[in-house]
Amino acid sequence: MKVLMVNSSTHEKGCTYTALLEVARALREEGIDSEIVWLGVKPLADCMACGYCSENGRCVINADAVNAFAEKAKTADGFVFGTPVYYAHPSGRLLSFMDRLWISAGKDLAFKPAAAVASARRNGQVCTMDVINKHFSINQMPIVTASYWNHVFGSKAEDVAQDKEGLQTMYNLGKNMAWMLKLIENGKKNGIGHPDNVTDVRTNFAR
Numbered sequence: 615m616k617v618l619m620v621n622s623s624t625h626e627k628g629c630t631y632t633a634l635l636e637v638a639r640a641l642r643e644e645g646i647d648s649e650i651v652w653l654g655v656k657p658l659a660d661c662m663a664c665g666y667c668s669e670n671g672r673c674v675i676n677a678d679a680v681n682a683f684a685e686k687a688k689t690a691d692g693f694v695f696g697t698p699v700y701y702a703h704p705s706g707r708l709l710s711f712m713d714r715l716w717i718s719a720g721k722d723l724a725f726k727p728a729a730a731v732a733s734a735r736r737n738g739q740v741c742t743m744d745v746i747n748k749h750f751s752i753n754q755m756p757i758v759t760a761s762y763w764n765h766v767f768g769s770k771a772e773d774v775a776q777d778k779e780g781l782q783t784m785y786n787l788g789k790n791m792a793w794m795l796k797l798i799e800n801g802k803k804n805g806i807g808h809p810d811n812v813t814d815v816r817t818n819f820a821r
């Protein structure tokens with residue numbers, strides 16, 4: 615089994631990365647592979663709402679990480695989306711990435727467990743998690759929790775290394791992700807797959 619993680623900070627080895635490493639450590643102890651995908655520093659385009667992906671299953675913008683990640687998502691079992699806090703919300707890069715990933719490849723993420731991880735110098739992680747969690751909850755993805763909200767404190771990686779409670783939370787998040795993945799796997803072996811929910815009704819307003 616494999617968990618795909620995203621580091622959406624411009625710092626390749628900064629606070630978000632340090633938090634994700636601890637999740638990876640716990641997963642590894644449970645025999646689960648993981649990969650941290652860094653989104654880099656180049657601008658990442660927002661969704662063009664062009665409709666191309668609903669016809670072709672791929673985003674029309676090929677120049678960044680979205681389509682490559684979507685390919686990997688097909689065989690991944692779980693996901694962690696990590697971000698620094700920018701003015702009490704996720705990085706714009708992560709939001710653009712997730713919007714386009716969801717609209718072009720949401721079906722390959724559906725029913726797979728996922729978690730949000732946020733890093734801030736001081737505050738805003740909880741609002742940041744709320745934003746990311748909404749992507750999971752609109753796409754039938756079980757949300758993995760930890761022993762505290764999934765966040766760390768720091769301005770640089772060394773600060774996060776000192777945030778013992780934050781790291782413990784990350785470690786427990788990895789353990790909880792592993793537990794959920796094993797339950798799902800075991801369920802599949804015993805004939806319990808995810809429900810085949812019908813989603814063909816589409817109305818643009820509520821009566």
Ligand SMILES: Cc1cc2nc3c(=O)[nH]c(=O)nc-3n(C[C@H](O)[C@H](O)[C@H](O)COP(=O)(O)O)c2cc1C
Nearest residue numbers: 623628629630698699700701702733734735736737
């Ligand atoms: C544009 C911008 C906005 C930020 N907004 C906040 C904020 O609202 N609250 C906070 O505590 N830290 C804020 N920070 C600090 C970062 O969230 C913090 O340093 C983070 O842990 C860096 O993670 P990284 O090393 O993975 O990039 C902000 C930083 C930047 C660049």
